[in-house]
Amino acid sequence: xxxxxxxxxxxxxxxxxxxxxxxxxxxxxxxxxxxxxxxxxxxxxxxxxxxxxxxxxxxxxxxxxxxxxxxxxxxxxxxxxxxxxxxxxxxxxxxxxxxxxxxxxxxxxxxxxxxxxxxxxxxxxxxxxxxxxxxxxxxxxxxxxxxxxxxxxxxxxxxxxxxxxxxxxxxxxxxxxxxxxxxxxxxxxxxxxxxxxxxxxxxxxxxxxxxxxxxxxxxxxxxxxxxxxxxxxxxxxxxxxxxxxxxxxxxxxxxxxxxxxxxxxxxxxxxxxxxxxxxxxxxxxxxxxxxxxxxxxxxxxxxxxxxxxxxxxxxxxxxxxxxxxxxxxxxxxxxxxxxxxxxxxxxxxxxxxxxxxxxxxxx
Amino acid sequence: xxxxxxxxxxxxxxxxxxxxxxxxxxxxxxxxxxxxxxxxxxxxxxxxxxxxxxxxxxxxxxxxxxxxxxxxxxxxxxxxxxxxxxxxxxxxxxxxxxxxxxxxxxxxxxxxxxxxxxxxxxxxxxxxxxxxxxxxxxxxxxxxxxxxxxxxxxxxxxxxxxxxxxxxxxxxxxxxxxxxxxxxxxxxxxxxxxxxxxxxxxxxxxxxxxxxxxxxxxxxxxxxxxxxxxxxxxxxxxxxxxxxxxxxxxxxxxxxxxxxxxxxxxxxxxxxxxxxxxxxxxxxxxxxxxxxxxxxxxxxxxxxxxxxxxxxxxxxxxxxxxxxxxxxxxxxxxxxxxxxxxxxxx
Numbered sequence: 001x002x003x004x005x006x007x008x009x010x011x012x013x014x015x016x017x018x019x020x021x022x023x024x025x026x027x028x029x030x031x032x033x034x035x036x037x038x039x040x041x042x043x044x045x046x047x048x049x050x051x052x053x054x055x056x057x058x059x060x061x062x063x064x065x066x067x068x069x070x071x072x073x074x075x076x077x078x079x080x081x082x083x084x085x086x087x088x089x090x091x092x093x094x095x096x097x098x099x100x101x102x103x104x105x106x107x108x109x110x111x112x113x114x115x116x117x118x119x120x121x122x123x124x125x126x127x128x129x130x131x132x133x134x135x136x137x138x139x140x141x142x143x144x145x146x147x148x149x150x151x152x153x154x155x156x157x158x159x160x161x162x163x164x165x166x167x168x169x170x171x172x173x174x175x176x177x178x179x180x181x182x183x184x185x186x187x188x189x190x191x192x193x194x195x196x197x198x199x200x201x202x203x204x205x206x207x208x209x210x211x212x213x214x215x216x217x218x219x220x221x222x223x224x225x226x227x228x229x230x231x232x233x234x235x236x237x238x239x240x241x242x243x244x245x246x247x248x249x250x251x252x253x254x255x256x257x258x259x260x261x262x263x264x265x266x267x268x269x270x271x272x273x274x275x276x277x278x279x280x281x282x283x284x285x286x287x288x289x290x291x292x293x294x295x296x297x298x299x300x301x302x303x304x305x306x307x308x309x310x311x312x313x314x315x316x317x318x319x320x321x322x323x324x325x326x327x328x329x330x331x332x333x334x335x336x337x338x339x340x341x342x343x344x345x346x347x348x349x350x351x352x353x354x355x356x357x358x359x360x361x362x363x
Numbered sequence: 364x365x366x367x368x369x370x371x372x373x374x375x376x377x378x379x380x381x382x383x384x385x386x387x388x389x390x391x392x393x394x395x396x397x398x399x400x401x402x403x404x405x406x407x408x409x410x411x412x413x414x415x416x417x418x419x420x421x422x423x424x425x426x427x428x429x430x431x432x433x434x435x436x437x438x439x440x441x442x443x444x445x446x447x448x449x450x451x452x453x454x455x456x457x458x459x460x461x462x463x464x465x466x467x468x469x470x471x472x473x474x475x476x477x478x479x480x481x482x483x484x485x486x487x488x489x490x491x492x493x494x495x496x497x498x499x500x501x502x503x504x505x506x507x508x509x510x511x512x513x514x515x516x517x518x519x520x521x522x523x524x525x526x527x528x529x530x531x532x533x534x535x536x537x538x539x540x541x542x543x544x545x546x547x548x549x550x551x552x553x554x555x556x557x558x559x560x561x562x563x564x565x566x567x568x569x570x571x572x573x574x575x576x577x578x579x580x581x582x583x584x585x586x587x588x589x590x591x592x593x594x595x596x597x598x599x600x601x602x603x604x605x606x607x608x609x610x611x612x613x614x615x616x617x618x619x620x621x622x623x624x625x626x627x628x629x630x631x632x633x634x635x636x637x638x639x640x641x642x643x644x645x646x647x648x649x650x651x652x653x654x655x656x657x658x659x660x661x662x663x664x665x666x667x668x669x670x671x672x673x674x675x676x677x678x679x680x681x682x683x684x685x686x687x688x689x690x691x692x693x694x695x696x697x698x699x700x701x702x703x704x705x706x707x708x709x
Contacts, residue, residue: 063419085421090406090450093420152449155421214458228464305408308450308459314409318417321410323686326575 052334065324078328079335082319086336089155089310089318095147102138103158105131106165114350116357128169135162151229155310157339163233163311164301168294170237171244178245179252179282180274200242206303208235213307232304240297247293251286252278284358291351295344312336392599392606393657396438396466404431405456405470406448412571413681413689414471423448426680427469430490430597430613433670434467437613437662441669457482460600467610468598478598485601487610489594492702494693495527496566497586498573503560508588512537514560517550519543524563527590551576563590567681570689580688589693592702609656611706616663618705619645620672622696627671634664641708652708673703 024034055073059080060066068075079086084096091099109131118124139158142148154162181193200208212235213228225231255278263273283290305314316336320329396402406423407415414427423431428448435442451459451470459465461483472478473493474486499505503514508531518525520543532539542559544550554562555577564572566585573580597610620626623642625633630646637643644652647661654660670676674691681689695701 081419085417085419088421090417090421090423090448093422150447152447155450210454214455214462217462217464306452306454308406308408308452308455310408310450314450315417317409318407321412322416322418323412323571323574326412326571 065328068328074331074334075328076331078320078325078331082325082332083335085156085319086312086315086332087156087158089159089312089315090153091155091158092147092149092153095141095149098138098141098146098149099154099156099158102135103161105134105138106158106161110165132166132169151227152308154229156315157312159309160301160311163229163236163304163309164298166233167236167240167301168297170233171240171297174237174241175244175248176279178241179248182245182249183252197242197245200238201246205236205239205300206306208239209303209307211235228307229309232307232309236297236301236304240293244290244293247286247289248279248282250289251282251284254285255281287351287355287358291347291354294351295347298343298347299340312339392466392603393438393609395463400439401445401447402431402435402438403447403449403464403466404434405451405465405468407470408450408452411471412575413567413685413687424680426491426676427471429670429676429680430469431467433617433666433676434469434610434613436666436669437609437616437658440659440662440665456598457484460484460598466599467606471595472598474594474596483601484598485603485607487597487599487607488614488706489596490614491595492589492592492693493595494566494589494592495524495563496569496589496692497528497561497563498554498569498583499561499586500554500557501582501584505560505584505586508532508586508590509535509537511539511561511586513539515540515542515558516561516563517542517544517554517559518563519547519550520545523591528563531588531590561586566692567687567689570681570687574686574688585690587690587692592693605657609658612656613666614673615706615708616645616666617673617676618696618703619708620663620667621674622698622705625667625672627668627675630664630667644708 025031051073053073055071056076057067057071057073058076060068060077063081065075065077067077084093087103088096088099109127112118113124113127118127137144138146139154139162140149140151178193178197182190182197184190184193209232212231216231217225259277259281260273263277268277301311302313304311310318313336316332320326320332325332405415406428410416411425411427413425415423415425416428418424431448432442432446435446439445449459449465451465451468453470456465456468456470456472457478460468469490471491471493474489478484479486497505497508497511497516499511499514503511505511505514516528516539518528518541525541525543528539528541539561542553544553551562551572553559562569566589569585573583573585577583597614599606599610619641620630623633623639623645625642625646633642634646634648637646637648640649643649646664646667647653647659650660652660653662656662659665671679677691677694678684681687682691691699691701693701694703697704
């Protein structure tokens with residue numbers, strides 16, 4: 001049924017009051033349930049609004065929590081006073097404009113790479129190299145007259161976005177390689193990759209992060225260690241790759257065998273077959289689970305707190321963690337929850353847009 | 364938490380047997396710190412009230428953090444620009460110090476046998492006693508544990524605190540009826556709603572709870588009796604005696620200063636006219652306190668000038684200058700009825 005049919009039916013359908021009556025008030029039992037349900041819903045909405053808006057305090061004039069004494073509603077003053085801590089973590093206060101710009105640069109890069117014009121390997125690669133360079137220069141500093149800031153002082157939302165973007169960027173090529181290698185005709189290679197994927201998948205992410213951050217320094221020689229943050233991003237990327245590889249492989253295996261055989265018959269090389277015929281269709285098939293994996297991965301960034309990174313949830317914890325504000329943890333968690341919501345919801349909506357664009361749902 | 368213990372054990376084992384590729388050399392922590400130009404000390408991954416918190420501008424503060432700052436000041440004369448506070452989770456402490464990412468752990472860490480022996484750590488002398496105390500509602504009028512005679516106590520079942528209370532009551536001849544709860548939160552809620560006369564916990568946690576969870580803090584008092592106490596100490600890698608000496612004498616210097624009445628306010632005057640030879644040596648008016656440790660002779664002067672003596676650090680972060688208002692009690696100097704003492708500066 002097409003969209004047009006829906007619209008026509010709606011236009012021809014009963015009036016609003018008529019449809020309300022039919023749906024909610026068709027019998028005494030239905031009416032009772034509707035009334036009770038409606039009342040309950042109103043009550044919940046009212047309570048939440050009351051807490052969050054009508055009885056809440058939004059700002060603090062003197063930087064203390066005095067204004068929130070004895071109020072029934074939410075104390076958003078904690079966000080007013082400690083919000084910068086949540087967003088920027090331990091980044092030096094006077095330099096936080098750099099963190100803002102870096103975060104914006106990373107977001108713009110992410111948004112631009114969702115624009116179809118950038119969808120070829122060269123443009124995407126250039127975009128991300130430039131995006132990361134800007135981010136790193138702004139955050140790390142140490143030249144061009146910028147104060148040097150160690151990665152252990154990076155924090156808050158900026159760090160979450162960075163670890164996420166970098167982890168996906170490291171993980172995605174790995175995932176494609178894993179997926180292709182697992183289908184290799186050489187049993188040694190396919191067996192090894194299968195073992196690797198299953199091995200990584202059977203470990204909890206937290207163990208992998210812990211090992212990357214804390215065990216690697218014992219094993220790797222000094223010149224190969226790099227900063228802890230890169231090791232953690234690599235671990236994060238590896239974990240993402242193990243799952244994403246299987247998603248891509250499912251996309252590949254859903255293709256009719258004839259596709260590849262036809263390409264072979266036309267004399268296309270392996271590289272051409274893979275990049276022009278197989279992968280584009282595989283990605284299209286695998287789009288819904290891929291978006292799913294992206295969303296899950298975003299939420300999993302909060303685990304880096306266990307190896308001592310001040311990502312947005314940890315800096316939220318620090319924000320209410322003072323004698324002054326410790327009562328306001330609900331407000332802080334609601335705020336952090338909203339941040340996650342904005343990101344994850346945008347991701348889901350973008351996924352839905354892609355699906356419409358590629359008409360995956362039409363198969 | 365068992366999971367974490369296993370992981371720590373595994374990692375510690377790895378740390379122990381793996382070829383130490385990039386370790387800080389044993390016995391040279393001070394040299395390494397000086398070369399790097401900064402001390403790496405522990406922060407928290409979030410906030411740990413009173414001990415490690417973050418202020419509005421993202422700066423660390425708290426009792427443990429001040430000791431980190433004092434340590435950096437002792438080495439470099441100032442902590443500004445010479446201190447890296449590494450946000451560190453509980454589980455991450457031991458492997459991080461083994462790998463050389465940290466130089467010292469000042470993170471509310473109890474001195475236990477297995478930590479001391481199994482995982483290759485060495486402890487400084489305790490800088491804090493995590494003391495188990497009663498908190499009573501003010502209506503009871505109780506001023507000491509014995510006044511709780513005939514009263515009720517909300518506890519979480521099967522915990523060491525419950526055993527502490529039972530043993531203390533038996534030994535000191537008062538009766539207290541234990542009301543057991545399955546969870547800490549339940550026990551706490553029951554106490555706050557008036558179900559029991561008293562509640563039992565680490566005194567710092569009690570003070571935090573009183574300051575942050577209770578509408579009217581004056582309704583509750585923390586009783587001074589210490590039922591049990593766990594020593595909390597700084598932790599360093601085993602095998603660097605000089606580094607342990609510095610940690611120990613840093614703590615002693617803070618306590619000597621308190622005992623001799625040297626504060627951040629009067630330290631210049633004290634240095635100009637030292638009342639005793641020991642104070643003269645402490646503040647570097649006469650030489651000899653720095654060289655043996657590999658520090659400048661006036662290191663303790665710098666520390667006290669910037670951060671104050673033990674008492675000032677306590678009051679600022681945990682005591683009357685903080686929201687928690689925690690009394691020293693067992694953490695006082697011996698002359699004040701506590702168990703803290705400086706080593707002898709001869």
